[in-house]
Amino acid sequence: MFTKILIANRGEIALRVLRACRTLGVGAVVAYSEADRDSLAAQLADEAICIGPADAKHSYLSAPAIISAAVVTGCDAIHPGYGFLSEDEGFADVVRAHDLAFIGPSAEVLERFASKEATRRLLGAQGLPTIPGSGMLRDEAHALEEAESIGYPVLIKPSAGGGGKGMRLVRTPRELESAFKVSRSEAKAGFGDDALYLEKYLDDTRHVEIQVAVDRFGNAIHMGDRDCSVQRRHQKIIEEAPSPALSDAARQELAERALRAVAAAGYENLGTLEFLVDSKGDAYFIEINCRVQVEHPITELLTGIDMVALQIRIAAGEPLGITQADVVPRGHAIEFRILAEDPAKDFRPQAGQVGAYLAPGGPGVRMDSHMYPGYDIPPYYDSLLGKLCVWAPDRNQAIARGDAALRELLVDGVVTNIDLHRAILANQVFIDGKVTTNLLDRVGSAPFVAAGNR
Amino acid sequence: MPTREDAPAGEAPAGGGADSRASLQTRRNHEAIARLADDLLPALIAKLASSGLGEIEVREGGWKARLRMPAVAAVPAARAAESHAAHGTARAAAGHSRTEDRDRRLRPEPEVVEEPGRVAAKSPAVGIYSPRRDLVVGMRVRAGDRIGSVNVLGVGQDVVSPVDGVVGSSLAEAGEAVEYGQDLVRIELPERIPATEPGAPAQVAVAGKA
Known part of the structure; x- marks a missing residue:
């Protein structure tokens, strides 16, 4: 095991990693930027060190600053948290070159899974279903032929595009014929490359992910699934486990397939495989996250496994120590991301000082937050103030506990999305477990905001 | 720096009554005070501290700020x-x-x-500190002069004096691990140095630049 770990992150995850270090009996140094001098993690840590200015480019994203901090404080490992440098294979490589351990997959593993497209091919070859698509289209006739075999509706996608740019949705051969030439010239003008391909368009999808852990010795377990369909502009807001979108048989099968594929592809450490599940219940692999996820606590509530401690132990070269038979998910858990955002003002991020703060309690309630009364929220980073998680024996009771906990949670001084959470919990679509990833963006948040204000 | 008069006149509600005009005026006053507090006061406090003066008064637009020590x-x-x-x-x-x-x-x-009256040369990075070899207390330095360096994974980053002044006591040892922004060497501002100290007469000439 390591002797001392540098925590190269901020906010609630820095605190979460610090707690894991303490329970493992490992020393910890919190690396913070000037703007986070008064952060809770920096204050609670036995040791903390300022690595740079508020601008993350020169602090949380600066490999030299982080590694130098680890060296001068006598650390032998670096925990990158999530975001920032957590999936950067170059960083993992430099960390290792300084005789430090990177807590996460090795640089080689990160590199192998760095490209989404290559990862889809890699895991597709290991038997994971990916979204059906075509190769590069030669001409209109070829496009029509491919669309017929994929099945409408299809997306016309420019090969050189990214982030949804230049995509076009077509529902019939007629629409495809009229859109093909325009898409080609737009791609040429926009990306300097007119290569196009087709991908099946999935309407009303759910976001379901499988949590896995693989050690250096090839031992691999999955820890079930999570549903992250409550999203706004691709940002997860509420996550729950297990997913209401899958039957128990389907979730079992998906988790096992995901684990087999990822282990065969040589993955190592904690990982999350994300899938889109369509209205028929078919799952399509989209990407893998090679780090601890924001929403990991709901899996912890279900399985009783300290996932951050597990992640650290795997990075230290220890075997998993548990088998699949030891992983027995129980009950239902929901996570609410408490954000300093104003839903009534287009979710504008809020900075300022937290006045009163009261975390909820009671059976099955967990609050992971770096807030405290008087905490100044720096304007430089994301708006996550904390994660309220609830667990109960079944989903209905979890919803009831979630609502009770949200009512108890008090955050004064800044506008938050607490009321929006309560409104979503009270919404029939959520109660029925039928929320799709496009729901909040399609109907807008306004009805929820309005309901929350009543 | 914006002054009270800079508030856009267009914000006044057309045909607004006395009440709304009064509240607009109140808001403008609050904004002007906030600007004074945020922008001007810190600078004034620093000026007052370094100048050795007892009182400073500044007029800005229709506002006046007076600081007395x-x-x-x-x-x-x-x-x-x-x-x-x-x-x-x-x-x-x-x-x-x-x-x-x-x-x-x-x-x-x-x-x-x-x-x-005292400032410090700060660490530009997290690493190992080494002062300049010839660094001695009482040495005169200019703003930007190199005081030492911080070794970040084998690459030195300069520690510089933030002001014209005189080197004071060291706050970190050679070879010590230092963090970003840490005070490393005190720099005494010339005005604050008692006239009895060696080198004091020359400081009179520098004082005007501070």
Whole structure:
């Protein structure tokens, strides 16, 4: 095991990693930027060190600053948290070159899974279903032929595009014929490359992910699934486990397939495989996250496994120590991301000082937050103030506990999305477990905001 | 810097009554005060501290700000700052306990003002500090002069004096691990140095530039 770990992150995850270090009996140094001098993690840590200015480019994203901090404080490992440098294979490589351990997959593993497209091919070859698509289209006739075999509706996608740019949705051969030439010239003008391909368009999808852990010795377990369909502009807001979108048989099968594929592809450490599940219940692999996820606590509530401690132990070269038979998910858990955002003002991020703060309690309630009364929220980073998680024996009771906990949670001084959470919990679509990833963006948040204000 | 008169006239509601005009005026006043507090006051406080003057008054638009330093209050303030600075150094040095710090922050006390008349050359990065070989107390330096360096994974980053002044006491040892922004060397502002100290006469000439 390591002797001392540098925590190269901020906010609630820095605190979460610090707690894991303490329970493992490992020393910890919190690396913070000037703007986070008064952060809770920096204050609670036995040791903390300022690595740079508020601008993350020169602090949380600066490999030299982080590694130098680890060296001068006598650390032998670096925990990158999530975001920032957590999936950067170059960083993992430099960390290792300084005789430090990177807590996460090795640089080689990160590199192998760095490209989404290559990862889809890699895991597709290991038997994971990916979204059906075509190769590069030669001409209109070829496009029509491919669309017929994929099945409408299809997306016309420019090969050189990214982030949804230049995509076009077509529902019939007629629409495809009229859109093909325009898409080609737009791609040429926009990306300097007119290569196009087709991908099946999935309407009303759910976001379901499988949590896995693989050690250096090839031992691999999955820890079930999570549903992250409550999203706004691709940002997860509420996550729950297990997913209401899958039957128990389907979730079992998906988790096992995901684990087999990822282990065969040589993955190592904690990982999350994300899938889109369509209205028929078919799952399509989209990407893998090679780090601890924001929403990991709901899996912890279900399985009783300290996932951050597990992640650290795997990075230290220890075997998993548990088998699949030891992983027995129980009950239902929901996570609410408490954000300093104003839903009534287009979710504008809020900075300022937290006045009163009261975390909820009671059976099955967990609050992971770096807030405290008087905490100044720096304007430089994301708006996550904390994660309220609830667990109960079944989903209905979890919803009831979630609502009770949200009512108890008090955050004064800044506008938050607490009321929006309560409104979503009270919404029939959520109660029925039928929320799709496009729901909040399609109907807008306004009805929820309005309901929350009543 | 914007002044009170700069508030856009177009914001006044057309045909607004006396009430809305009054509230607009109140809002403008608040904005002007906020601007004074945020932009001007810190600069003035620094100026007052370094100039050795007893009082400064500045007019800006229709507003006037006056700062006065009471002769007796300056001494306890300086002492408080001394202990504050000492505490900060202990915290900053790698490997020190954070417990006192946490207690201080989670149970906040009123902020202690910076010690007037003294500034420090700070660490530009996290790494190992080495002072310039010829660095001695009493040496005159200009703003931007190199005081030493901090070694970040084998690459040196310069520690520079933030002001024209005279090198004071060292706050970090050679070979010590330092964090970003840590005070490393005190720089005394020429005006604050008593006339009896060696080298003092020359400082009169520098004083005008401060």
